[in-house]
Amino acid sequence: MPNNEKRKLFNFFPKKLSADLEKKDKRNILIFKYTTSLILFVVAGALLVWMQDESPIEAVKGIWKGSFGSLTAFGNTLRWAAPSILTGAAAIVAFKAGVNNLGIEGQVAIGGFVAGILGVFFEFPPVVHILFILICATLSGLLWSVIPAILRLFFKVDEFITTMMMNYVANYLTQYLVQQVLAGGLDNWGYVNMASTPTINGSAYLPDFIPDTTATLAVPVAFLISFAIAFLYRYTVEGYELKQVGENLKFAKAGGVKVVQQYLIIFLLSGAIAGLCGGIEVLGTYHKFNNGFAANMGWEGISIARIAELNPVGLIFVGFIWGVLKAGSMQMERMVGVNRLTVQIVEYMFVLFISIDYEGIYMRHKDRKNKKAYLESHKEASNNA
Template sequence: MSGIGSKAPATGAAKQSYGVKAVLAKNMSFTALILALILGGVIMSICGYNPFEAYGAIMKGAFGGKKAICQTLVQATPLIFAGLAYTVAKRANLINLGIEGQLYIGALGTSMFALLPLNLPPVPWIILALLCGMVFGGLYAGLVGFMKVRFGSNEVIATMMLNTIAVNFVEYAVNYPLKEEGKSIAQTAKFAEAIWLPKIVDKTQLTIAIIIAAAACIVIKLLFDRTVIGYEIKCVGQNLKASETAGIRIGKVMIIAMLISGAIAGLLGGTHVMGVDRRLIAGFSSGYGFDGIAVAALAADRPVAVILSGIIFGALRAGCMVLNRTTGVPTEFIDVIQALIILLVAAPLLVKEILRMNRKHTAISVKGGRTA
């Protein structure tokens, strides 16, 4: 009885400790954001700039009126897509650094369909064009998954190399076979107006793409929580050996995760060319694929949290425009803040890994001492 009674407090303490850790994990991203803003301000001060003036300008540019809010959401839209694409692959313990290339290929697929001389009603035409972009982007990412499973290739290197191929191939396409006749600019002809994404607010670039991005996050959340393949993706990401022992086909899950990740990146490319440029232009992306890493990091790889994370980074981007016009603060400080967020989110994981290795080393030393 005394043994059972003595274990009860320990169990209660373990549950309490687990609860504290869960709370800390949820608040880690928020803490990282606040610390990044504080450290960014300190760096500005050291460099001779007024951080309060800078952050004031950013807030004004991001939320200082209807147009500012619309601009924030416009900037947030591609970041939400990119962050979600990275999150899906990360859940399967895959590092997809090829989102940039996949969104280019997706944009190419959507553009090729949009330029066809079809007389379809607007809604099915838009849906089919976006689906075409998703298929192109998904297959391009799925190729990486297949190479990893079949040949054991490193997905980080493969995706980075495929980025270069995708960007150059799209540049070739808009310079030669798809180039608008009589124009010197590397771009396609403008799409038919029927296939343009509807605007939410007139005289802005805010389209239903933001709604599609938010809906995609919710769908992926449901996929993880309510479907077998979503459960398998999470299992593979958490413990590869245990998943294999449980009978999960690791290779199949990895390929599917890359297909879904690439499809979301392709959807990003498709919504951009149909909602912003309304044509395919060489070099249209400003690095959305890589910015998605920061968005996913701040969201702690949670699909729904990607929406808020994307809006936060979208606000920084929108505010950056006003920062550039009204103050003397260099806009590169926005990149510094973004880098600090990633660093501060990753740092606790690094510390945890160091402590784990230290405990393992101590245990080996103690065991060796006892043996001696």
């Protein structure tokens, strides 16, 4: 059997621009990167809309109206931005330090389930109830990530398999608890009684951030968390050490960072943020736990984190744009005959375009140009001689 233990399967860390680049090159690469991917993004989107016999400009108008057209629409935008930012934050914390946490989805589901249960079966004064539920949801997300972390630390089991397995387990476990335990199994006809937990008590409803819209306090919480992560990584010793673990492990070890301890902290922190996200979603939007509401949230968070290049402040912008597209796509479907799945396709096409290694392409092009110039000057010199 080949000895593959030492090889790390996934390396998620985005390639940093090399330090020895000239300032001009750096600027050119950034411009090249964003203009190319934006142009490709716009062209792909226009093509997709045009293929459905609609006008792309009308579609953009629909998105604008659905996301900024009125206060309600703006509230919708913020509502969709909040979970994107939170899952993105969970992904950033993990991937910045080299932990491949693909189990965000499961952690969100478990957090949401705990929030749904505690919201139904307990009655506290309003603020206390919300805080209690959110803390419990956070803790449950954290506990759900303990198993992969322990397996990784003590038994060298690659975390990306275990976290992905835990997604499925979380999905089925919550389904089981909702359908079989809470609802008491199938009825006489063999049908499922409930697909979700009962609606939570009024005291656990998350208050609105903008009155009379769907934007709840989830929005400021999401912003606060991403700022907190930015602060942690930029200004604290702890954050510096965490970053070192991801960027240069040997250096970190030589520098006396307690690598194992930091690794565990990151894993748990990532799970905790994901759990909090689940709790907030249930308290703020759905007011009950639906089976499978967390589907795809993990992948979305990872993509958003990657577009933001693992930068917590950039995350807010990307998450906001994600919210705009999500809220706008529904309005677009209503106004123009374009299917809202188009927006999803275009979104992920942008992810694809922006993940291209532009630095390599630029440098190769530059090398070729230099070589050509050198050869030509050489030729001229030999001709003159």
